[in-house]
Amino acid sequence: MEYDYAIQKNIKIIAFIHSNPDNIPFGKSEKDAELRQKLQEFRDKVATNRLVKFWSKADELPGLVALSLSKTIKTYPAIGWIRANETANPELYIEINDLRKENQELKEGIDLNKVTTNSLENLADYNDVIEITGKHRFWHSGYKRDVD
The missing domain is CATH 1.20.5 (Single alpha-helices involved in coiled-coils or other helix-helix interfaces)
Structure with missing residues (x-):
């Protein structure tokens, strides 16, 4: 799902695939045949129309990741590719x-x-009715009278 989301969002993907998965000890690999098939299908999907780095020994992987990440950052600058001290x-x-x-x-x-x-x-509420009583003086064209 994460891979498909990255493809959908056009996020650059760096793929690192074991060059010979059959050489991985069975205890460190998927044991369920159905899941092994799904894993192979995913490997094929990732390797199709994409730049892929293959590795065979675990100690190769850190160097491949560092070099590939550095090259990708320089080749495809994007949001998120900046150092925190430069933000x-x-x-x-x-x-x-x-x-x-x-x-x-x-x-x-x-x-x-x-x-x-x-x-x-x-305090009166918005819908409360308030009765006010008193007197005021009415003026009109010089005519004056008191009104209750």
């Missing part, structure tokens, strides 16, 4: 951290306001 300016990390702290303080302030607002009694 961003340290000032950006400081600014991001400051913004994170400010965000946390604002969230705490919102939570504090919720507690304060919820603790007040006799």
Whole structure:
């Protein structure tokens, strides 16, 4: 599934296949015949239309991986192929951290306001009907009268 996903996403693949899997001791290989067949089908799939590095002894593998990875990084630069020390300016990390702290303080302030607002009694709700009584003075074109 991982291999198929990489193909689908057009991710560069470096294939390392044992040059003679029949020489691998049976105890270090797949014992179930059906699973051995699936493994062979996968090996064939990986080796088709792809650059493959074959190895026969385990001590060859680290060197092949290091050389192939280095060459792939140089040949196909991509996101993720950069060193961690080259990622961003340290000032950006400081600014991001400051913004994170400010965000946390604002969230705490919102939570504090919720507690304060919820603790007040006799506040009207959005759908509550409120009756107001009193007097006001009505003015119209110089005409004045009191209204209850």
